[in-house]
Amino acid sequence: MDKKEREKSLREALVAQAERFAAEAIALSDSMADEPEVSAQEFKSSQKIVDVLRKHGIETEYPFHGFPTAFKGVINPDKENRMCILTEYDALRGLGHACGHCASGSASVLTALALNELRDQLDFGVDILGTPDEEFLGDKAMMAEDGVFDNYDFAVMVHMNYFTSASMECSAIDGFVFKWHGESAHAALAPWEGRNALNGARLFLDAVDMMRQQMKPDVRLQYNINKGGDAANIIPDYAEAEFYARAPYRKDLNPITAWALEAGKAAGVMSRTEFEVFSGPPYHDLHVTPAQKTVVESCMDALGIDYVDPPKGVLASSDVGNVSYRCPAFQPTMSIGKPYKIHTPEFAGEMKKDNVHSALLSSANLMLALAARLYTDDEAMEAVKRENIAMREAAEL
Numbered sequence: 001m002d003k004k005e006r007e008k009s010l011r012e013a014l015v016a017q018a019e020r021f022a023a024e025a026i027a028l029s030d031s032m033a034d035e036p037e038v039s040a041q042e043f044k045s046s047q048k049i050v051d052v053l054r055k056h057g058i059e060t061e062y063p064f065h066g067f068p069t070a071f072k073g074v075i076n077p078d079k080e081n082r083m084c085i086l087t088e089y090d091a092l093r094g095l096g097h098a099c100g101h102c103a104s105g106s107a108s109v110l111t112a113l114a115l116n117e118l119r120d121q122l123d124f125g126v127d128i129l130g131t132p133d134e135e136f137l138g139d140k141a142m143m144a145e146d147g148v149f150d151n152y153d154f155a156v157m158v159h160m161n162y163f164t165s166a167s168m169e170c171s172a173i174d175g176f177v178f179k180w181h182g183e184s185a186h187a188a189l190a191p192w193e194g195r196n197a198l199n200g201a202r203l204f205l206d207a208v209d210m211m212r213q214q215m216k217p218d219v220r221l222q223y224n225i226n227k228g229g230d231a232a233n234i235i236p237d238y239a240e241a242e243f244y245a246r247a248p249y250r251k252d253l254n255p256i257t258a259w260a261l262e263a264g265k266a267a268g269v270m271s272r273t274e275f276e277v278f279s280g281p282p283y284h285d286l287h288v289t290p291a292q293k294t295v296v297e298s299c300m301d302a303l304g305i306d307y308v309d310p311p312k313g314v315l316a317s318s319d320v321g322n323v324s325y326r327c328p329a330f331q332p333t334m335s336i337g338k339p340y341k342i343h344t345p346e347f348a349g350e351m352k353k354d355n356v357h358s359a360l361l362s363s364a365n366l367m368l369a370l371a372a373r374l375y376t377d378d379e380a381m382e383a384v385k386r387e388n389i390a391m392r393e394a395a396e397l
Helices: 002-032 044-053 099-119 139-147 197-215 252-271 292-305 320-323 353-374 378-393
Strands: 059-061 071-075 083-088 124-132 155-156 159-161 171-182 219-228 238-247 272-277 333-335
Touching: 002 044, 002 292, 002 353, 044 059, 044 071, 044 099, 044 124, 071 099, 071 252, 083 099, 083 197, 083 353, 099 124, 099 159, 099 353, 139 320, 155 353, 155 378, 159 353, 171 197, 171 252, 197 219, 197 238, 197 252, 238 252, 252 333, 292 353, 292 378, 320 378, 353 378
Parallel strands: 083 124, 083 155, 159 333
Antiparallel strands: 059 071, 071 124, 171 238, 171 272, 219 238
């Protein structure tokens, strides 16, 4: 049997197993959609997933790596060659599962269940990692920094979207909470006794708007005032702003971030307030190499999944980018069959419908097809690894 026949045989066997477990994965997704949990608070969601994995005999460490809602399930622990299935399940503040993580996470679980069912026929091992908090701090970024992904052949997940594509890329992003501490005073009787923290925030945001003129078109600067005082007649002694900066490559983003930090400090000096900043780990860029695009599209072709190149100007970000700087990382997108953008109420409203259930199964089938392809085609696997190393070497982190 040549490699194409071996790939086809393994792919079809795995897809058949996914069909067997599809109803269970759909029920899991619907349950998480009913009980959305925001970043780092996914206690019920992670427990539901772990319960399913353990029910089917997958040995699972929970919690994992110091994160209370992370987990690690292991299939074929004795195999040296290993793939990693990434699993997201956090929801958005105020929007529920408007990013589709209930469905994409359940697709990852379905992929693991199918692989586990045929574990004795596999010459490779599989780890399924629960990677919570993608929407805020990014636990994958911290896991990557700690070397969690260093020894995998590749990592994979599929993200729900309004289009299907093998080559969805992500920008680097830095996120901060800027804080200014002043002194309260009555705004009419003795304003000179106060130090207006809101002025610090306003000066910073004005600086950000001036920075935009000097930015390239593919850079995004975003902000929100989280706290700016309690009453108009009281000088606010505390102000807080949330700030995000995005650029296609980490090397382009670093000087922008440094500029923004200088602006925050200068705003404190100008408003005579004390400035402090809180930041999560940086999210690195995710870029799809030609070898990755080719292999994913070949799997989509084999499954009869239609796909497009991603729309121009899409500047999403994900901590999967940090994984890609440790091993090849795949994050194709799967259409939910509706034109709704992610992070909208309309997208969240689709999560329990048949079109999303179909996208969930297609996502699992795609990951299974990718595993079958790469572990039966040494040349494809080596090309993916070689191009990933070249990308990392050129990144200038």
